[in-house]
Amino acid sequence: MIRFDKVTKRFGSHTVLDALDMKVYSGKHVTLIGPSGSGKTTILRLMMTLLKPDEGTIMLNGEYLTHEKKGDKLVPASDKHSRQIRKNIGMVFQQFNLFPNMKVLRNITEAPVHVLGLDKDAAEERARELLDLVGLSAHLDKYPTQLSGGQQQRVAIARALAMRPQVLLLDEVTSALDPELVAGVLDVLRDIAHTTDITMLCVTHEMNFARDISDCVMMFDAGRVIEFGPPEQIFTDPEHERTREFLSAVL
C-alpha cells in the first residue's frame, strides 16, 4: 500500500499539497484528475523522491519512503534509504527520457544490471520479453532517435518494467505524442493494467483510458482530494460541483 499521511508541499509561499491523506492499495490502478496546478505531478515526484515533503510522511508497503527510524525517532530519510525503497517504484515521464547514446536493448538492461546487479544475459532475456510485450522486438538494435515518439514511449514503459517495480507511476505519458501515436501507447498500458498485479498511479487527460484501467479515480483541487470513487461513479455522477465543472471542460 502507498500511504500519504498529512503531506504538505510548498514552493515558496505557494502551498501545493495541503496536509494530503491518501491510500492506494497494492495492485490497484488509480488515476489522479484535476485542474492544472492542483498538485498531481507533485505527488508522483514526491514518490520518486525527486522532491521532499515539507511536512508529513509517505510509506510504501509499511516502510517509510520519506523518513527512516533512528532508535524510536523518525528522521528525514537519507538518500541511501530513499534509493533503497524507490527501487520498487518505476516512473514513465511525458518526455520519454531515454538514454540517447544507447540502443533500445541497452536502455532497458542498463538499470537492472547496474542498480539491481542482474547478470547481463538475464537482463537481456527480460528486455527481449518486455520489447515483445510493447510490440518493439524488431527495434532492439536501434537508437531512440530512430524511433517515433510513440515507440520511444513504449521503450520507456519497457524500461520502467525491467526493474520489476511494485508501483508504476505514469505522468501524462501521451501528452507529448502526435495524436495518431497515442492509441498504441495506451493499448500497451491497458494490457499491463489488465494482465499484471502492478500498482498504477496515473496522471492523464485521457479520460477514456482512465475509465478503462482505473479501479479508482481521485479528483484533486488545490492540493486536496475532494472526491474519489470508481470511474463509473466519478465520470457519470460526481458529487462535487468542482468535479462536474472539471469534467464538463475535459470530456
Ligand SMILES: Nc1ncnc2c1ncn2[C@@H]1O[C@H](COP(=O)(O)OP(=O)(O)OP(=O)(O)O)[C@@H](O)[C@H]1O
Ligand atoms: N519545482 C517547482 N518550483 C516551483 N513551483 C512548482 C515546482 N513544481 C511545481 N510547481 C508548482 O506547483 C503547482 C502544482 O504543480 P503540479 O505540476 O503538481 O500540478 P499538476 O496538477 O500536475 O498540473 P498539470 O495538470 O498542469 O500538470 C503549480 O502551480 C506549479 O507551478
